[in-house]
Amino acid sequence: MENNNHNTEFVFAKTNYIFLLIGLAIIALGFILMSGGGNDDPTKFNDAIFNFQRIKLAPTVVFAGFGVIIYAILKK
Numbered sequence: 001m002e003n004n005n006h007n008t009e010f011v012f013a014k015t016n017y018i019f020l021l022i023g024l025a026i027i028a029l030g031f032i033l034m035s036g037g038g039n040d041d042p043t044k045f046n047d048a049i050f051n052f053q054r055i056k057l058a059p060t061v062v063f064a065g066f067g068v069i070i071y072a073i074l075k076k
Contacts, residue, residue, distance in 0.1 A: 019072030
């Protein structure tokens with residue numbers, strides 16, 4: 001005889017998945033903050049790529065999103 005006791009529980013709870021989605025949204029926001037800074041005229045240099053938003057804020061937001069995802073994975 002074969003024992004058909006299958007464990008049908010998910011690995012993560014509902015709150016873990018919510019934190020995962022929040023972390024993904026934060027990472028997406030960070031990449032959106034990094035975008036832009038282009039110039040229509042290729043002969044002119046645009047200093048907008050070196051502003052605070054793209055150099056400091058956006059990478060910090062992305063790392064915060066990764067931190068939220070790590071927390072979601074490790075949360076019991």
